[in-house]
Amino acid sequence: MSNHEYEHEPVPARDRRGLLSVAAVWAGFPMCLGNAVFGGLIVYSQGMGRGLAAIVLGNLLLFGYIGTLSWIGGQTGRNFSLQARRAFGDRGRAAVVGFLATVVIGWFSYQVGLTGTTLEGMYGWNPLWGGLIGGAFFVLLTLAGIRALSVIGLIGTPLFLIMAGLALYYGLGQGHSLSSAFGYQGGGGPLGFWACVSIVVGGFADSGTMTADFTRWARDGRAGVLAAASAFPFANSIAFLIGGLVVAIGGASDPADNGGAFLGLLAGHGALVTGLSVLFVFANLGSVAAHCLYNGAVGWAGITPLRMRPLAVALGAIGTVVALTGVWAHITNWLVLLGVVVPPIGAVLIVDYVLTRRGAVSAAVRPIAFAAWGIGALAAGIAHYRLPGSVDAVIGFATAAAVQTGITVALPRRVSEPAVAVATVSG
Template sequence: MTHDVGQQPDRPADLGEEYEHEPVPIEARRSLSSIAAVWFGFPMNLGNAVFGGVIVYNLGFVNGMIALLLGNLVLFGYVGALSYIAGKTGRSFSLQALATFGTTGRLIATGFLATVVIGWFSFQIGLTGTTMHDALGWSPMLAAAIGALIYTGLTTIGIRALSWLGMIATPLFVILGGIALYYGATGNNLAVGDVVGYEGSGTTLTFGAAVGIVIAGFADSGTMTADFTRWSKSGKSAVAATFTAFPVSNFVAYALGGLVVAVGGSTDPATNGGGFLGLLTGHSALLTAVAVFFVFANLGSVASHCLYNGAVGWSGITKLTMRPVAVALGVLGAAIALTGVWSYFLDWLNILGIFVPPIGAILIVDQLVLKRSVATVTRLRASAFTAWVIGAGLATVSHYLVPGSVDALVGIVVAAAVFWTYEKALGRAATSESRTAPAQATPAVTA
């Protein structure tokens, strides 16, 4: 059922329909360039540059780049498959979860992810505060509060704002990142061979853990990709839009941070990784002003995407529209950020890498491999939750007992295998039962 926007007093007509509770109709779908801008503008952020630098600092340039590439290829396969389903059906993550996990099960799966993603929103608010403090001496609380207001306001505009942000933030990141590399390398007298030959510190981060960090970085919003790619005109268009993010945009963001470290541009690579904002300040008032705008545009793009995921998810659960939910979650996320909880970032990544990817794996097997019909929705599908628990459980075991393993990949493979096996066993049991049931008399048909 579609709605006439002009008949909804609670939704300003000029902001448009967000289709929180129904598939996006074909006539409302958006161009490939628009959806690509939504996705490629998301990963190209300062946070990824920080962690790209940390990975290269620990593994060296060549091994670090290989880890970044492998993590992005896994993300493309994972997010691309979920995006294909979304583009083909027009359904949000919440509606996808309804078909696979059931009416009650959807509340659990969607509620979990829509809540966890607000942690990312809070992280970007906190990062705004500390970044502005470290670079320009701003009050971190004031900068964080300003960021929270801007990011929440942008989210309420809807999918269009995410596309606009991507078109602004991405070229800014590439241009300013290039300038930062120049300043970072100035005076170090490095040849190309010196950069490629950078060996890193050889510390405790393993190759598998580095790949896992890349996957976990987008485990949540990647699983909820349907909230963005349901606006695509087709499944193939949704996959193409996803490709611009993974591996392209996400790899560039991580790799740029790695290059900052390899050229000697980071003063504390173990902690700050490839964060390059400090390299842009102190040269001229103009460049500093552009850097300030860049912080809010770049981190605002990430924060708004995360808040949009959370708002669409909780809208599906509460039956409210997206915009008031976004405001409420924005206030909640800001409160969390201002308490400083957002700083437990590595613990957050561990949670995401273990508990989130099995959900997406189950959706892919159910709706892309087994081709689940929406008409077969149940209250709670035991096979889906069994696979989720086992997948997350073995990923947890792998994390603690198998050093160097890629926890997210373990969860994906195990959950997919368990769910497929469970569903096939149910199908065989149903077939066997129908064959052994006593024959029923066929009623006579009269004219």
């Protein structure tokens, strides 16, 4: 199998990967400490019953969104940048791809910063050194390409389940029970039900929109959907649920701020558990960080003449420096931005593929796509501030899809397609 990452062309059939390999890439991504934190915050606010409903609903929405984009990726072999080229134009895609490829580097920085503070809280390590070691390891992991993402997923997923199971076991040993946990009423946090759904959706709005960077390696569209399903609703729901259970059994040290972070429950249980915990931190956070850095590097490579690997080194270095400044901690504002701005991009990609599936002329810029994206993002922003009971991502997606469909269908093809064409892309 080739070691080529196909930054500028579709993945050929000879280099496609099996379902287990591609599913491992996606399943290992959301089963992480960060999602356990968010799951705990949701259950702390809503209680176990309503919190679990918000988690499941959010994941079903993600499956519909990411599954559709994954089908396109598996069917065509195109990465996110090549999909955006069809929808937004050969030059126009630079704004979209550059934006999302930068946003995911923010998530990389978040994982690097979280590595440092986690090791400091558990073992007293200097957070700067912990972050630097983590950042360097995550970059090296990314340089190995899609194969490494598959391997780290195969390692990280069972390791997460083992360590989370141990944490719950130790937490239950403090006098709590699972039956009482499922009756937990919550009410301690400020998040409403639909805000909780938005958190679930917003957490993967960016890399979910860029899912084709992973699922283009699948054998076909069906395999791409199945690979996405391994993460949404399954792996992602499990990670959120574990964080919720940690809060519900009283195992969270500060559920209002740290949600369902469970590593504290593993402290003080001998050298073996301590060693596994350190390995777990690097493997778990490394999986998320490497996925994000891979998205970012493939994205920037798609709009430049450069290749993924040198870009991964440069972007990883920038992301690590940003992490050490502490900016990564402003996660709430980050999620709001993602839920408002990103889903309309996915809507444009899907509608464009459906309406121009048999082949489309990729023009320099496609104004209709940008109009749909902008109007969708505006609608989501208005909903966020004026309709606090709504799910911003759904409103933005639906609005952008309606605008893209309406204008494309209403206008004659010679008007709806820009006059200056630069390339032809087959369906």
